[in-house]
Amino acid sequence: MAGPSGETATPVRVLLGPGPSSVHPQVTAALAAPVLGHMDPAFIKVMDDTMALLRQVFQTHNALTLPLSGTGSSGMEAALCNALEPGDTIVVGVNGYFGTRMMEMAARCGARPVPVEADWGRVIAPEAIESALRRQARVKAIAVVHAETSTGVLQPLEDIGRLAQEHGALLIVDAVTSLGGHAVAVDDWGIDICYSGTQKCLGAPPGLAPITFGDRALEALAKRQSKVQSWYLDISLLRDYWMGSPRTYHHTASSPLVLALREALRMVLAEGLAAQFKRHLTNGAALQGGLEAMGLKLFAQEGRRLSVLTAVRVPDGIDELRVRQALLNEEGIEIGGGLGELRGKIWRIGLMGYSSSKQNALMVLSALERALARQGFELSPGIGVETAERVWKMMDSLAA
Numbered sequence: 001m002a003g004p005s006g007e008t009a010t011p012v013r014v015l016l017g018p019g020p021s022s023v024h025p026q027v028t029a030a031l032a033a034p035v036l037g038h039m040d041p042a043f044i045k046v047m048d049d050t051m052a053l054l055r056q057v058f059q060t061h062n063a064l065t066l067p068l069s070g071t072g073s074s075g076m077e078a079a080l081c082n083a084l085e086p087g088d089t090i091v092v093g094v095n096g097y098f099g100t101r102m103m104e105m106a107a108r109c110g111a112r113p114v115p116v117e118a119d120w121g122r123v124i125a126p127e128a129i130e131s132a133l134r135r136q137a138r139v140k141a142i143a144v145v146h147a148e149t150s151t152g153v154l155q156p157l158e159d160i161g162r163l164a165q166e167h168g169a170l171l172i173v174d175a176v177t178s179l180g181g182h183a184v185a186v187d188d189w190g191i192d193i194c195y196s197g198t199q200k201c202l203g204a205p206p207g208l209a210p211i212t213f214g215d216r217a218l219e220a221l222a223k224r225q226s227k228v229q230s231w232y233l234d235i236s237l238l239r240d241y242w243m244g245s246p247r248t249y250h251h252t253a254s255s256p257l258v259l260a261l262r263e264a265l266r267m268v269l270a271e272g273l274a275a276q277f278k279r280h281l282t283n284g285a286a287l288q289g290g291l292e293a294m295g296l297k298l299f300a301q302e303g304r305r306l307s308v309l310t311a312v313r314v315p316d317g318i319d320e321l322r323v324r325q326a327l328l329n330e331e332g333i334e335i336g337g338g339l340g341e342l343r344g345k346i347w348r349i350g351l352m353g354y355s356s357s358k359q360n361a362l363m364v365l366s367a368l369e370r371a372l373a374r375q376g377f378e379l380s381p382g383i384g385v386e387t388a389e390r391v392w393k394m395m396d397s398l399a400a
């Protein structure tokens with residue numbers, strides 16, 4: 001197939017990896033609207049709408065809630081570089097790849113990151129955070145990943161939120177993969193800075209990082225002795241653009257991406273947050289039931305598994321990459337491999353946003369069955385799909 005300029009047309013994929021997820025046609029259509037100037041009153045209305053919708057999804061009253069230009073990692077960088085000054089101590093939960101990335105970014109801010117580690121695949125114990133807080137003289141912030149996309153673990157946050165308040169430290173939370181798929185209650189859980197990405201459970205294309213700052217974070221910002229070292233991600237400058245009266249030019253925000261995000265957020269809220277979480281939960285449980293019935297082992301600690309992203313161990317004797325290639329080339333399905341120390345050892349299957357459907361859960365199970373059977377993996381044909389159907393029905397009737 002040749003496109004208008006003669007090159008091969010972009011293939012259509014079903015995106016069931018760790019992100020990006022597939023985008024609903026209604027959101028794709030919003031991308032195609034005419035480009036608006038970044039100071040056009042019509043665009044300013046879109047910005048206001050988007051900020052209001054983001055507050056609902058983050059479950060917060062924080063005024064300073066906006067989408068940064070940049071992917072999820074720009075949210076991580078913005079959270080850390082606005083919160084931290086050279087010499088500050090930050091306690092970082094490290095139980096996967098993204099916690100490790102936070103350590104690296106905090107160090108580049110000139111801060112002193114103190115890791116609190118857990119094995120990959122397990123949650124960080126609040127007691128371990130507490131003992132780190134006791135050992136350090138003054139801790140400016142605690143940073144944790146809510147949904148560790150590298151391992152499939154969901155980190156409980158309420159106890160850590162309480163510790164942050166007790167010790168006068170800010171709580172920074174990475175909700176890149178969780179927002180829109182699992183509950184993220186910024187105000188109720190005492191989260192001071194929370195960031196996300198658009199291409200996971202929110203179901204928009206990659207390119208923006210929603211972020212929110214609470215009152216305690218704003219107080220800390222006001223007390224800074226030094227300027228935020230990133231001009232582009234300095235939230236005070238961004239606030240003058242997104243919320244100032246009049247708005248002050250800072251950079252050229254991408255109107256197509258913001259329009260697509262607004263549409264995706266409207267769809268999330270039209271479905272309703274509770275219904276959205278239930279859909280992710282049911283489809284994730286069905287997938288996980290099917291995988292286990294096929295004789296595969298899940299990587300993450302039982303009882304703390306994400307429903308939006310499932311990490312599966314690669315069985316002995318199976319070529320990890322060949323399975324992913326078969327899915328992509330023969331079925332048009334993308335799943336992920338392992339990151340860092342898990343490279344070659346796990347697959348990561350995402351059911352996020354528009355990609356989280358019963359149909360996709362069943363499709364990836366049967367595709368995986370075919371790819372595994374071809375490599376001589378023994379399983380009883382159809383068991384994955386049958387089990388997933390049964391789990392799905394059971395969960396659905398339980399909730400009804």
Ligand SMILES: *Cc1c(COP(=O)(O)O)cnc(C)c1O
Pocket residue numbers: 019071072073074076098145147148149150174175176177197206
């Ligand atoms: C995907 C992801 C990121 C990075 O987001 P990018 O959009 O790839 O920059 C950060 N944290 C977590 C937990 C993620 O899943």
